[in-house]
Amino acid sequence: MNSPVHAFPRQQLEEALLRARSAPYYEGRLPRAEKLDRRSWERLPLTRKEDLRAAYPFGLLAVPQSQLSTYHESSGTSGHPISSYITESDWEDILSRFLRNGVRLCREDMVLIKTPYALVTTAHQMHGAARSVGATIVPADNRSANMPYSRVLRLLHDLPVTVAWCMPTEALLWAYAARRAGRAPTRDFPRLRTFLAAGEPLSAAKRAHIEALWGGKRVLIDYGSTETGSLAGECEQGRLHLWSDRLYFEVHDTQTGDFREEGAGSLVVTPLFREAMPLIRYDLEDVVEISHAPCECGRTLPTIRVLGRKTGVMNAGTRAFSALELEEAVYANAAETGLWFWRARVRDGALEAQIHVETRNEDAACRRILQAIEATVPGVRVRVAAVPAEYFVPEALLSREVPMQKPRFLFGENEDWKSLDYT
Numbered sequence: 001m002n003s004p005v006h007a008f009p010r011q012q013l014e015e016a017l018l019r020a021r022s023a024p025y026y027e028g029r030l031p032r033a034e035k036l037d038r039r040s041w042e043r044l045p046l047t048r049k050e051d052l053r054a055a056y057p058f059g060l061l062a063v064p065q066s067q068l069s070t071y072h073e074s075s076g077t078s079g080h081p082i083s084s085y086i087t088e089s090d091w092e093d094i095l096s097r098f099l100r101n102g103v104r105l106c107r108e109d110m111v112l113i114k115t116p117y118a119l120v121t122t123a124h125q126m127h128g129a130a131r132s133v134g135a136t137i138v139p140a141d142n143r144s145a146n147m148p149y150s151r152v153l154r155l156l157h158d159l160p161v162t163v164a165w166c167m168p169t170e171a172l173l174w175a176y177a178a179r180r181a182g183r184a185p186t187r188d189f190p191r192l193r194t195f196l197a198a199g200e201p202l203s204a205a206k207r208a209h210i211e212a213l214w215g216g217k218r219v220l221i222d223y224g225s226t227e228t229g230s231l232a233g234e235c236e237q238g239r240l241h242l243w244s245d246r247l248y249f250e251v252h253d254t255q256t257g258d259f260r261e262e263g264a265g266s267l268v269v270t271p272l273f274r275e276a277m278p279l280i281r282y283d284l285e286d287v288v289e290i291s292h293a294p295c296e297c298g299r300t301l302p303t304i305r306v307l308g309r310k311t312g313v314m315n316a317g318t319r320a321f322s323a324l325e326l327e328e329a330v331y332a333n334a335a336e337t338g339l340w341f342w343r344a345r346v347r348d349g350a351l352e353a354q355i356h357v358e359t360r361n362e363d364a365a366c367r368r369i370l371q372a373i374e375a376t377v378p379g380v381r382v383r384v385a386a387v388p389a390e391y392f393v394p395e396a397l398l399s400r401e402v403p404m405q406k407p408r409f410l411f412g413e414n415e416d417w418k419s420l421d422y423t
Contacts, residue, residue, distance in 0.1 A: 009248055010036050012272040020278035025051070025059035030280060042259050046252075046268060047282045052082040052227065060277050061085060068276055073119040074226040084121065084226050085276040093273050094121075094229035095129045097243040101233030102220050102297075103163060103196050107134030110191075112155060114140045114147070114166040115199065121226045122198060126165040135163075142166075148400050149177040157183065160191045167199040168210065168219065175213040176340055176389070177398045186215030198222045201308050201324045205331035212335065223306055225284060227277070228269055232304050235297040242290065242302050247271050249302070251290055252283065254310075262302065264289040266310060285310045287322075316346045316380045329372040330355070337365040341392040344373075350381035354391060362386040 014036050020026045033040035052060065060083070061068075069088045073081040086094070099105060111130045115122040123141065130137050138155060140147050152174060155161065164171070175185045183189075195210070197219055207219050223240055224230040231249075232242045242249055250259045250268040259268070267288045268281050287307040295303060308322040315321075323344075330342045330353075338359035345352055353373060357365040370384040389395075 008038050008041075009272060013041065013248060013270065016270060016272055016274070016278050017280065019062050019275065020280050022062040023055075023060045023278065025055040026278075026280065044281055047280055049082065049283070049285060052282075053080045055083070056080070057083045058085075060279070062278050063087060063276050070121075070124065072121050072124075072226050081119075082227060086121075086229075087276045090229075090273075090275050090277075091128060093246060094125060095132055097246050098125055098129050098222065098224075098230040098233065099133065100241075100243070101196065101222055102218075102236040102238075103194050105130060105133050105135055105163065109133075109135040109162045110138060110160050111135050112138045112140050112152075112159075112161045112164045112166075114142050114152060114164060114170055116142045118143070121229060123165075125224075125229060126196075142170075149173060149398050150181065150400060153178055153181060153183065156189050156192060161189075162191055162193050164192065164195050166195060166197055168195075168197040168202045168206065168221075169200065171195045171197065171210050171214070171219065172206075172340070173393060175210070176393070180398055185213055189214075192217055195219045196222060198224065201306050201327075203324050203328040203331065205328045205334070209331045209334040209339075223304065227279065227282065228271060228284075231269065235295065235299060237295060237297045239295050239297070239303045240305070241295070241297075241299050242304050244301050246273060249290065250281070251288065262290045262292050264307075267304075287313075314346055316351050316377065317349055319377050319380050321377050321380075325376055326353075326373060329376040330369050332372055333368060337368050339365065339369065340389065342369075343392070350383060351377060353382065353384045354387045355384060356389045356392055357386055 017030055021030060030044060058065070067087050068085050069091055070086050072084040072086070074084065105111070109130070111126065113123050113126050115126070117123040117139070127137055127139065138159060138161060140152060140155065156164070156174070178185045178188070194217060198221065202221060210219050211217060220234040221240055222230055223232040228247070230243065231247060232240045234240050248270040250261065251263050251265040252259055252268050253265045265287070267284045267286045269279065269284055270281055271279055286309055289305040289307060290302050292302045308324045313320050313322050326344055330339060338357040339355055340358060341356045343354055351373065353369070355366065355369055359365050366384045366386055370382055373382045373384065
C-alpha cells in the first residue's frame with residue numbers, strides 16, 4: 001500500500017478539475033465522475049502541447065483577467081509559443097517550492113540572474129524568490145546585446161555574487177571566456193559558491209566537468225517549464241526531488257499506454273493549486289524516470305531523472321539516441337581530452353560530430369571521443385573532427401562589451417551620424 005505522502009490526492013484533484021472547468025478550453029472536455037479515483041482519473045484525456053497552442057492566448061484562463069499578476073509565453077523551442085498566466089497566489093506557490101532546492105538562498109546572497117526576462121518565467125521565478133528572502137539581485141538578463149560574456153565576467157569578479165542562475169552551458173561558456181581573458185575560474189571568483197541551472201538537460205559528466213572548471217563550485221538543477229513553474233529541485237545530495245505535494249505526477253508508458261507513479265516514460269503533470277491556468281494531465285513530452293526510493297537528505301518526496309525530450313531523439317540506422325546520451329559520452333574524459341564544446345548531426349545515415357579541444361594532440365582527443373561515441377551508439381558510423389572555437393562561439397561574443405544604446409536625434413559637429421538602432 002502506498003504511504004500517505006504518495007496517496008492519490010482525490011480532494012485536491014477534484015478541486016483542480018472544478019477550477020479547470022471555468023476555462024473555455026476545458027468546457028465540455030472533462031467528463032464528470034461520481035467518485036474520482038485512479039481509474040476514473042486515468043480515463044480523463046491528456047492535455048498536450050498542441051492543445052495549449054490551440055488555446056492561445058486565453059483559452060485556458062480560469063479566472064477574470066483582472067486577477068492576473070503576469071502573462072508569459074514559452075520560449076517556442078518546440079513550435080508556436082504557448083501562453084501562461086499567473087495570479088499572485090500562483091506566484092506564492094511557485095516561489096515557495098522553488099526555494100526548497102539545495103542552494104538555500106538567504107539574505108546574505110547576491111544572485112546573478114542570467115536567464116531571459118522576456119516573456120518566459122525563469123528570470124522572474126528567481127527574481128521573486130531571491131527578493132522574498134532578502135537576497136540582492138543582479139538582473140543580468142540573457143539573449144541581450146547589453147550583456148555579453150565580458151560584462152558577465154566583470155560582474156562575477158567585481159561584485160560579491162554568490163549564486164548564478166543560468167543554463168548549464170552558460171557556466172561552461174563563462175569558464176571558457178574567463179580563461180581567454182586571462183582569469184582563472186578556479187581562483188578569481190572566490191565569492192561564487194553555486195550555479196543554479198535550468199533550461200536544458202544536464203548529463204552527470206558535463207556537470208562534473210563544469211564543477212571541475214570552477215574549482216569545485218556546485219552545479220544544482222531546477223526542473224520546470226514556463227507553463228508550470230518549478231516542478232523539481234535538487235537537494236544537497238544532488239538528487240532532483242519532485243514537488244509532489246504541490247503537483248500530481250504520472251509516468252506514461254507510451255508503449256503500453258499504462259500510467260504509473262514511478263518508472264520510466266513521458267511525464268504527465270497536474271498542478272494541484274493553480275488558479276489562473278489549471279492544467280489537467282499535461283503531457284510535458286519529457287522522457288523521465290521517477291523513483292520513490294529513500295534519499296539521504298531525508299526528504300520523502302520522489303526523485304526524478306530527466307532523460308530528454310521525446311522530440312529530441314534522433315535515429316541513425318537502426319539506433320535511436322538522445323543528445324544527453326552523447327553528452328555523457330563526450331564529456332566522460334574531458335579532463336584528458338581537453339574538450340570544451342561539441343555538436344553532432346545525422347548525415348547520410350552516419351553521426352557526424354565536431355569538437356573543440358584544447359590539447360597538444362587533437363588527433364588523440366578525436367580518437368578517444370570517437371571511441372566513446374561508438375560505444376554509446378554501437379553499429380552507427382561515426383566521424384569526429386576538431387574545429388576552432390569560433391564554430392561554437394564567435395570571438396566577438398567573448399571579448400566585446402557593448403554599451404546600452406539609446407535613441408539620439410542631435411549630434412555634435414565631429415560626431416558620426418547614428419541610425420535609430422536601439423539594440
